[in-house]
Amino acid sequence: MGMTMTQKILAAHTGLSEVKAGQLIEADLDLVLGNDVTSPVAIGEMKKMKVDGVFDKDKIAIVLDHFTPNKDIKSAELCKCAKTFAYENDITNFFETGEVGIEHALLPEKGLVVAGDVVIGADSHTCTYGALGAFSTGVGSTDMAAGMATGKAWFKVPSAIKFVLKNKPAKWISGKDIILHIIGMIGVDGALYKSMEFVGDGIQYLSMDDRFAMTNMAIEAGGKNGIFPVDDLTREYMKEHSTREFVEYTADEDAEYEATYEIDLSELKPTVAFPHLPENTRTIDNVGEVKIDQVVIGSCTNGRIEDLRIAAKVMEGRQVAKGVRTIVIPATQKIYLQAIEEGLVSIFIKAGAAVSTPTCGPCLGGHMGILAKGERAVATTNRNFVGRMGDPESEVYLASPAVAAASAITGKISCPCELGL
Amino acid sequence: MKAFGKVHKYGDNVDTDVIIPARYLNAPDPSELAKHCMEDIDVDFAKNVQKGDIIVADKNFGCGSSREHAPIAIKASGVSCVIAETFARIFYRNAINIGLPIIECPEAAKGIDAGDEVEIDFDSGKIYNKTKGTEFQGQAFPEFMQKIIKAEGLINYINNK
Numbered sequence: 128m129g130m131t132m133t134q135k136i137l138a139a140h141t142g143l144s145e146v147k148a149g150q151l152i153e154a155d156l157d158l159v160l161g162n163d164v165t166s167p168v169a170i171g172e173m174k175k176m177k178v179d180g181v182f183d184k185d186k187i188a189i190v191l192d193h194f195t196p197n198k199d200i201k202s203a204e205l206c207k208c209a210k211t212f213a214y215e216n217d218i219t220n221f222f223e224t225g226e227v228g229i230e231h232a233l234l235p236e237k238g239l240v241v242a243g244d245v246v247i248g249a250d251s252h253t254c255t256y257g258a259l260g261a262f263s264t265g266v267g268s269t270d271m272a273a274g275m276a277t278g279k280a281w282f283k284v285p286s287a288i289k290f291v292l293k294n295k296p297a298k299w300i301s302g303k304d305i306i307l308h309i310i311g312m313i314g315v316d317g318a319l320y321k322s323m324e325f326v327g328d329g330i331q332y333l334s335m336d337d338r339f340a341m342t343n344m345a346i347e348a349g350g351k352n353g354i355f356p357v358d359d360l361t362r363e364y365m366k367e368h369s370t371r372e373f374v375e376y377t378a379d380e381d382a383e384y385e386a387t388y389e390i391d392l393s394e395l396k397p398t399v400a401f402p403h404l405p406e407n408t409r410t411i412d413n414v415g416e417v418k419i420d421q422v423v424i425g426s427c428t429n430g431r432i433e434d435l436r437i438a439a440k441v442m443e444g445r446q447v448a449k450g451v452r453t454i455v456i457p458a459t460q461k462i463y464l465q466a467i468e469e470g471l472v473s474i475f476i477k478a479g480a481a482v483s484t485p486t487c488g489p490c491l492g493g494h495m496g497i498l499a500k501g502e503r504a505v506a507t508t509n510r511n512f513v514g515r516m517g518d519p520e521s522e523v524y525l526a527s528p529a530v531a532a533a534s535a536i537t538g539k540i541s542c543p544c545e546l547g548l
Numbered sequence: 549m550k551a552f553g554k555v556h557k558y559g560d561n562v563d564t565d566v567i568i569p570a571r572y573l574n575a576p577d578p579s580e581l582a583k584h585c586m587e588d589i590d591v592d593f594a595k596n597v598q599k600g601d602i603i604v605a606d607k608n609f610g611c612g613s614s615r616e617h618a619p620i621a622i623k624a625s626g627v628s629c630v631i632a633e634t635f636a637r638i639f640y641r642n643a644i645n646i647g648l649p650i651i652e653c654p655e656a657a658k659g660i661d662a663g664d665e666v667e668i669d670f671d672s673g674k675i676y677n678k679t680k681g682t683e684f685q686g687q688a689f690p691e692f693m694q695k696i697i698k699a700e701g702l703i704n705y706i707n708n709k
Binding site: 151164165167168172175176177193194198199201202205248249250251253265266267268269270272273276277281315316319320346349351404491492493510512513514515519 | 561563565566569570571573574575576588589607608611612613614615616617619620634636637638641642645646690692701702703706707
């Protein structure tokens with residue numbers, strides 16, 4: 128029996144010529160990631176272990192991005208704990224305010240993940256790096272501790288679902304719309320414990336930022352990982368950002384998939400996930416009149432340069448609706464600077480939006496844009512659970528940067544086409 | 549090893565944001581987390597929960613964020629076991645890694661109501677609903693995971709190796 132892309136990567140990191148779905152393996156890790164929320168718990172666990180330091184100071188990334196710039200004293204203590212550990216262990220890839228970006232935008236940009244890698248991160252959206260043809264998955268703090276100490280993690284080899292993406296995406300269709308469409312179709316546990324493998328001729332039309340947004344949200348369908356095959360665009364991206372050698376894997380022709388879905392990208396419509404689950408999707412023509420109080424454009428899903436370019440294109444020369452707090456958060460310092468140099472930040476500020484330093488802040492209801500009881504936000508983030516962005520009685524609607532930007536202008540959930548675009 | 553307690557019952561897709569909202573993640577001390585456990589879907593949980601109590605839920609329990617604070621909050625609340633139709637995978641790993649017993653059993657998830665008194669035998673995987681006089685067979689852990697649980701978590705398991 129043939130292997131999927133994911134199974135091949137796992138086999139190569141286990142020293143086996145073949146692995147099968149359901150098999151328990153212990154794999155070698157290329158990178159172990161943690162942030163300011165999860166690292167302190169992992170550090171506490173690692174201190175209980177009979178080990179002398181970390182397995183490889185170059186293969187650990189500690190990225191202080193969630194409650195930073197430190198939002199309160201308790202958060203500052205968490206960051207101090209992580210920083211002390213990073214310094215004591217001479218961790219090469221430690222990032223705090225000034226250098227930091229949102230982890231899943233930062234690591235690919237820094238060239239720390241390439242195709243063929245196995246990566247675990249104590250953050251559920253670690254699955255993002257599948258866009259590069261790597262196996263990456265979210266774990267908890269104890270797994271992070273064990274990974275930092277031993278350089279290994281145990282996995283149950285996942286089975287897979289294949290998504291065949293066909294044709295050129297329709298106007299305003301981004302990676303976010305495609306993944307929301309998929310989650311709406313299979314549900315928030317539709318890929319539970321499984322790999323989501325994306326293939327098909329439609330991939331050639333998807334930018335790296337589209338692909339990152341899609342693999343980022345594999346976890347929102349319960350997936351263990353999401354993964355794209357490597358093509359010229361991926362190679363170009365990796366050569367631009369990394370000096371590391373990469374390994375390309377393709378699925379065997381006889382690889383087994385539990386299900387195969389074909390998606391015609393030319394038929395898709397901009398898609399919005401209504402509260403309180405990412406699976407509650409509606410196409411833009413079915414949203415009705417939903418007035419909003421806040422728009423957030425950013426996060427590990429959609430805070431990359433192309434997301435900001437699309438948002439700026441929609442907002443240029445327009446004003447955000449009175450009463451709609453619009454917050455734009457470039458995901459990394461490099462993206463922020465690029466947005467300044469391209470004039471995007473100027474467009475946002477002239478339109479009446481606030482532009483912030485990189486942070487996960489509002490996405491998880493941490494800081495920098497919390498909702499009051501009864502308030503509604505359109506966000507390019509990844510989760511709309513009860514209380515995710517603030518009060519348990521607030522609401523989050525997930526959408527693409529194009530829809531979020533258009534909604535900021537009109538004050539209700541809108542398609543850019545409503546602005547004549 | 550056995551667990552016995554009164555049941556707190558929830559539906560599908562209980563996510564880690566409601567198990568422990570992010571606004572409390574800046575203080576990861578287990579007893580602090582326990583004070584806010586389940587707060588956004590069951591405001592009285594922390595007040596009502598007794599040592600040994602059991603959480604029963606439908607599908608995809610623990611979906612969302614990878615925060616280990618979620619099973620830590622549940623364990624520190626005194627909960628002795630979580631039974632669900634299915635668990636989200638990161639929560640599943642985290643629960644095992646910190647030594648919070650969890651059992652997948654769709655029949656038990658359907659056949660147990662809030663307030664029922666339930667006993668679980670972890671060795672056999674049997675779940676007894678004492679209130680209704682019914683019995684369910686839960687899924688036993690693979691041997692590999694049993695070793696981690698017996699060692700009371702991943703860290704001890706690695707230390708013992």
